[in-house]
Amino acid sequence: MFAKETYINRRAQLKNKLSNGIALIMGNVDASTNYLHNTYHFRQDSTFLYFFGIDLQGLAGVIDLESGEEMLFGDDFTVDDIIWMGPQAKLADNAAKVGVSKTYPFAKLGEVIAQAQKQGRTVHFxxxxxxxxxxxMGDLLNVHPNKVKEMASLELIKACISIRSIKEPAEIEEMDRHMAVGHQMHTTAMRMAQEGLSEQEITGILEAISISGGGMVSFPIICSIHGExxxxxxHGNTLKNGDLLLVDAGSESPLHYATDNTRTSPVGGKFSQQQKEIYQIVLDANNNALAATKPGVTYKDVHLLAAKTIATGLKELGLMKGDVDQAVAEGAHALFFPHGLGHMIGLDVHDMEDYNDTLVGYDDEVKxxxxxxxxxxxxxxxxxxNFTITNEPGIYFIPALIDKWKADKHLSEFINYSKVESYKGFGGIRLEDDILLTKEGSRIMGDRIPITIDEVEKTISGK
Incomplete structure (x- = not known):
């Protein structure tokens, strides 16, 4: 965990943003796979990690927003637990590491919530x-579990987004340091982009690199010759020369901060001319977006710049036509680029999206x-x-989408469907970096993974 003062300061910021009621911050518990005692790898709730820092099961934190009192609820390990798990720290000792002095058995939490409700106080979560x-939480709040999410506190959600969006120096250091593991994952995948290997073999090696680097993968790995x-x-395909291997993969640091990068490699080490042309357009979009990313601009505008770069490049290849600005305004480029340029990244690979991705990514100014x-x-x-975000433009040739748009003659004034038909088996290319917003601009976090055509080809060839 970070220094004790980090968690004290975070909770103080939260108390400064909310003035009434209590904040209930629930930790996670183990989740079973196929029977009770065979569990998935434990992953603590990110909000609990952010404010209370203890990476253990069965905990909850309460912050009294009026008195300022802070409490942790959980149960100490029994002798039977210790037989299987070895010596364990007391809850009070772990709480002291994050600056909390009051601890109670988990069963006491129900009494605290019931008392707050009896007094007519808001329970924020x-x-x-x-x-x-x-x-x-249904039991704690005396409501049906299906109703709990409806009772979530918009006030608390917005306060958490406001605080967590700005990364602290310690968070940036943790993310920068762990980018080395992401770099190793992707350069390894490039070197393994050889005929005869399977997607599953590569995926398994990448997961092993992540685990050996300190944590599990930050999301299920995308490793496919069907990047569209x-x-x-x-992951059941076997690679052959001429394929494009798209790998979108990331790792969690020991403190659970995510990396998230994508690279697309030519199997065997050489791009075809057609692949080079599409790849360079995506790379130009990535670089143009990076250059435009700075405090004070909206990421919607940066996204539209990337979209115009893609539309311009595709027009030069004869795949699109007409006025580029108008084509992008009407969404014609989305046939090839149907997703957004990026998202927040931090404790979650899509940071804070358990709150609501629209609340995280938009505000009253940008809808x-x-x-x-x-x-x-x-x-x-x-x-x-000090925002940390991803920059991930791509171009994809999705046969089902092409067929639908073509049959509907959708935006045919901007799309040359006859030429697009010849690209149906192309696949897809995406290039993704993790970005830190600096005082005057932005920078790539960690060392940039090989990305130019020459760099990628040399990495695959082991040069």
Whole structure:
């Protein structure tokens, strides 16, 4: 965990933003896989980690927003637990490490919540996303578990977003340091982009690198020769020369901060001319977006710049036509680029999206669009110093989408469908970096993973 003062200061910020009631911050518990005592790898709730820092099961924190009192609830380990797990710290000792002096058995939490409700005080909490916590909170609040999420506190959610969006120096240091593991994952995948290997073999090695580097993968790995499927988690294909291998993979640091990078590699080590042309357009979009990313601009505008770069490049290849600005305004580029440029990243790979991705990515000034493609932009609001975000443009040739748009003659004034047909088996290319907003601009976190055509080809060839 970070220094004790980090957690004290975070809770103080929260108390400064909220003035009434109590804040209930629930930790996670173990989740079973196929029977009770065979559990998934434990992952603590990110909000609990942020404010209380203790990476253990069965805990909850309460902050009295009026008196300032802070409490941790949980049960000390029994002798039977210690037989299986070895010596364990007392709850009071762990609490002291994060600056909390008052600890109680978990059963006491129900009394505290009931007393607050009896007094007519607001019980603030963020939306639960795990079934066990929904049931526990249903019991605590005396409501059906299905109703718990509806009672989540918008005031607390907005306060958490405000605080967590600005990364502290210690967080930035942790993320920068762990980017080395992400770098190793992706350069290894490049070197393994060889005929005869399977997607599953590569995926297994990448997961091993992440675990050996300090933590589990930050999301299920996308490793596919069918990169046109945006979230392709099927790993059953065998690579052959001429394929494009898209790898979207990240690792969690020991303190659970995520990396999230994507690279696309030519199997065998050489791009075809057609692949080079599309790849360079995506790289130009990535670099143009990076150059435009700075405090005070909206990420929606940066996204649209990337979209115009893609549309311009595709027009030069004869795949698009007409006025580029108008084509992007009407969403024609989304046939090839149907997702957003990026999202927040931090303790969660899509940082804070358990709260609500629109609340995280938009505000009163920048509203979310309903237009296809642009509606998938997770982060549109104005950027600030010490935001950490992703920059991930892509070009994809999705046969089902092409067929639908072509049959409908959708935006045919901007799309040369006859030429697009010849690209149906191309696949997809995405190039993603993790970005820190600096005082006057932005920078890539860690060392940039090889990304130019020459760099990628040399890495695959082992040069």
């Amino acid at each position: 963020t939306p639960p996303y795990r079934g066990k916590n929904m049931m526990t 499927t945006l979230h392709n988690h099927y 979310r669009s309903a237009q296809f493609g642009l509606s998938a932009l997770r982060l549109g609001r104005k950027l600030e110093e």
